[in-house]
Amino acid sequence: VQTPQRFLRRRGGDPNASSPQIPALALIPLRVLILLVTPGGAEDTEALAIGSAFQAMITTITAPLAGRVVHTPTFQEMIREVRDFKPNLVILHGTTLVRAGKGFFMFTAEGGEPDPWTGEEIIAQGIKDSGIASILVCGRTPTHPPSWSASALVADSLAQSGIPIAVSWPDQVHTGPGRSFLRTFLQALAHGTPMDTALHQGRLITLANRQHDTSLSWSIPMVFS
Numbered sequence: 001v002q003t004p005q006r007f008l009r010r011r012g013g014d015p016n017a018s019s020p021q022i023p024a025l026a027l028i029p030l031r032v033l034i035l036l037v038t039p040g041g042a043e044d045t046e047a048l049a050i051g052s053a054f055q056a057m058i059t060t061i062t063a064p065l066a067g068r069v070v071h072t073p074t075f076q077e078m079i080r081e082v083r084d085f086k087p088n089l090v091i092l093h094g095t096t097l098v099r100a101g102k103g104f105f106m107f108t109a110e111g112g113e114p115d116p117w118t119g120e121e122i123i124a125q126g127i128k129d130s131g132i133a134s135i136l137v138c139g140r141t142p143t144h145p146p147s148w149s150a151s152a153l154v155a156d157s158l159a160q161s162g163i164p165i166a167v168s169w170p171d172q173v174h175t176g177p178g179r180s181f182l183r184t185f186l187q188a189l190a191h192g193t194p195m196d197t198a199l200h201q202g203r204l205i206t207l208a209n210r211q212h213d214t215s216l217s218w219s220i221p222m223v224f225s
Helices: 045-059 075-085 119-127 150-160 176-190 195-208
Strands: 030-036 065-071 089-094 096-099 102-108 114-117 134-139 165-169 222-224
Touching: 030 045, 030 075, 030 176, 045 065, 045 176, 065 075, 075 119, 089 102, 096 150, 102 119, 102 134, 102 150, 114 119, 119 150, 134 150, 150 165, 150 222, 165 176, 176 195
Parallel strands: 030 065, 030 089, 089 134, 134 165
Antiparallel strands: 096 102, 102 114, 165 222
16 A cells, blocks of 8 residues: 555454544445456356356345346446446456556456456546445456455555445455355345444454365455545
8 A cells, every 4th residue: 555545454353443434324225236247248158157146145135135236348338237226335246457556447348358447447437426335346367366456456446536435355256255255244234234344244254154265364355445
């Protein structure tokens, strides 16, 4: 973290301990838009499986929640979904990478080629003044974690550009430790739990279910505000 005005909190423990405060967000009713960004689009076999996993997760949440899962390979499709659904929480699930010290989230251009966007560009050219209270960025460079978290760089850029709270989970959240975290996190938010406490509850469930998962330490969510 090179900018003194920013803080990075990656913590377990007591959410009431002294630390920078996360802003309180009005997330009731909770409207969650899950955007699956895959090069193959909605017809891609992997994308269909991920979408089904997210849909199944949403059905298990008993708290008041309006959820939509959409395959949006292009940036313009993402903008249309945000404007149509008007979510207060967006989950960007796809591939992230680092180039020249910046984090990028990978969309797909109309011609099929990769289309990388920084968090600043996503806000400025797409969803500024959209009313989104929080964005969760999930994903990593295919087959391996990056040397430092590209998703965290994207999340920090989103927060600096005006999103009140941006969360980074540098892996997938439809399966494994991420699924335990996300379901608990959404359930808590939909019940009106403050964001900081909801994140804490998600971490506790993840740690309890880890079964000696050695990759968990770098997958714990990072919060930017």
